[in-house]
Amino acid sequence: MSKPKPDKEYSEKVKKVTPNSPIIKDCILAFLVGGAVCTFGELLFKLYSSVPMDEKSAKTLVSISLIVITAILTGIGVYDRIAKHAGAGVAVPISGFANSVCAPAIEYAVEGHVLGTAEKMFTLAGAVIVYGCSLASFYGMIYYFFLGGKI
Amino acid sequence: MKNVVELKNSPCVLSSAACVGKTEGEGPLKDYFDVCYPDDGINQTSWENAESQLLHDAIDTAVNKASLENNNPDIIFAGDLLNQCTSSTYAVRSFNVPFAGLFGACSTMAFSIAMASVFVDGGYVKSAAAATSSHFCSAEKQFRYPLEYGGQRAPSAQRTVTGAASFIIGEKKRNSVFIPRVLFGKVVDFGITDTSNMGAAMAPAAGESIAQFLKETNTKPEDYDLILTGDLGAVGSRLLIDYLKERKNTDISSVHDDCGLLIYDMDTQDVHSGGSGCGCSGVVTASYIMKKMQEKEYKKVLLVGTGALMSPLISLQGESIPAIAHIVEFNR
Structure with a gap:
């Protein structure tokens, strides 16, 4: 199949006319909201630690709490309104991952619990899982073999 | 050969109808639409069904307005954005009228009116419906991300209109478009x-x-x-x-x-x-x-x-x- 040659003059024109995303505003909001999410996580950690709980369990519980809160906010249709302004501020913390699993799970529920919700649940998060796990294994090996890490 | 098709018998717009969702019903043209639904669910269980219902309502409203001889147009030309043009197929299912499904993406309104006009002008049919629909939620689901996914959109992105429209094209008539x-x-x-x-x-x-x-x-x-x-x-x-x-x-x-x-x-x-x-x-x-x-x-x-x-x-x-x-x- 022959492909058309891109019209360079037109591409330049498109670049000139198309407005850019407000990157400075996006960065400031992402910084503030992302910081707030992490501060909230830290508060939860302090709270759970005060219960008498070991550090590892408290940290796990913080992650679980953020995931549950995100799932609820996604379910009641609030999360996407926050994310529209906060952008990376809520996408980079674990809330972004939780939302990317919950959103398709809700969307495809109408196609059934097995072939809809369960199968489509990872359409967005799949990429994070595949590359996240691959990179974690890779760095884990470097750490173990070259930097004296121990299992 | 020319690409412009001259229609010598001046096919007419007998009627037209527009049904829209919530956001469109809050827009500047709200008073012109035939039906503005208060929410985008259109009383259906899925976005795809909602879009079909919108299209059905638009065709039905236009057909009623046109008061045709045998109550129905002789053929329906319709299309939409969803895979296999499902909104159109399901919308016309109850009409019992010959159906020609079209795909022209967002050009389908002009495309279907053009097809209907050529058919009427050629004398193959007395009247033809031209219809199309789109729905913000079904389009997001098929073309972009799930609705509740939190993302930011580019300033050049556009919002898919939740709405359906239908025209009834018929033979020449005085005082009409x-x-x-x-x-x-x-x-x-x-x-x-x-x-x-x-x-x-x-x-x-x-x-x-x-x-x-x-x-x-x-x-x-x-x-x-x-x-x-x-x-x-x-x-x-x-x-x-x-x-x-x-x-x-x-x-x-x-x-x-x-x-x-x-x-x-x-x-x-x-x-x-x-x-x-x-x-x-x-x-x-x-x-x-x-x-x-x-x-x-x-x-x-x-x-x-x-x-x-x-x-x-x-x-x-x-x-x-x-x-x-x-x-x-x-x-x-």
């Missing part, structure tokens, strides 16, 4: 790959069709009260005007408008570059434009239905976005 000419567009591809900038992908197609139409009919932009593009949005409209000025030596800026800019309040409704989707040109033309033509405020209007013939699958494979623009001329 008629269609003297139509043009079926060619596929134009300038190598745009950004799926959040559809206006840029479609502008050259609109430019080519408009230039060809004006040349073949030996008319100038000033001969028309309005040259109305389907869904170029703010970015695409500007690109089209510059394209025609720079490459075709034609200035349409004084008579040009875009359905994607008319349907929403661009300042308050947070729709970025404007409206898009099959329903966009459909509901604006079937309601607002037809009303203005009946009141003789507009006497000659060119509807330039613009469509980005993209598939998310092929886009991921790195292909550019081919576009098309069909033209229907309305006279009063």
Whole structure:
């Protein structure tokens, strides 16, 4: 199949006319909201630690709490309104991952619990899982073999 | 051979109807629509069914308004954005009328009116319905992300209109809007790959069709009260005007408008570059434009239905976005 040659003059024109995303505003909001999410996580950690709980369990519980809160906010249709302004501020913390699993799970529920919700649940998060796990294994090996890490 | 099809028997618009969802019903054209649903669910269990119901309602309303001899049109031309044109198929299921499904992406309103007009003009049918629909939620699901996914959209992105429109085209009738000419567009591809900038992908197609139409009919932009593009949005409209000025030596800026800019309040409704989707040109033309033509405020209007013939699958494979623009001329 022959492909058309891109019209360079037109591409330049498109670049000139198309407005850019407000990157400075996006960065400031992402910084503030992302910081707030992490501060909230830290508060939860302090709270759970005060219960008498070991550090590892408290940290796990913080992650679980953020995931549950995100799932609820996604379910009641609030999360996407926050994310529209906060952008990376809520996408980079674990809330972004939780939302990317919950959103398709809700969307495809109408196609059934097995072939809809369960199968489509990872359409967005799949990429994070595949590359996240691959990179974690890779760095884990470097750490173990070259930097004296121990299992 | 000319591409403009001259319709010698002046097929007429017997009636038109537009049904829309919530956001459109809050927009500046709200008083012109036949039905404004208070929520986008349209009392259905899925977005796909909701879109079908909208389209069914639009065809039904238009058919009732036209008060046809045997209650139904002789054929229905309809299409939409969903895979296998499901909205249209399910919408016409209960009509028991011959059906020709069309795919022209967002150009389907102009495309279906052109097909219906040619069929009526040729004397093959006495009346034909032309209809199309789109739905914000079903389009997001198929083309972008799940609704509740939290993402940020590019300023050049457009909002798919939740709405369906239908025209009933019939034989010549006194005192009504008629269609003297139509043009079926060619596929134009300038190598745009950004799926959040559809206006840029479609502008050259609109430019080519408009230039060809004006040349073949030996008319100038000033001969028309309005040259109305389907869904170029703010970015695409500007690109089209510059394209025609720079490459075709034609200035349409004084008579040009875009359905994607008319349907929403661009300042308050947070729709970025404007409206898009099959329903966009459909509901604006079937309601607002037809009303203005009946009141003789507009006497000659060119509807330039613009469509980005993209598939998310092929886009991921790195292909550019081919576009098309069909033209229907309305006279009063």
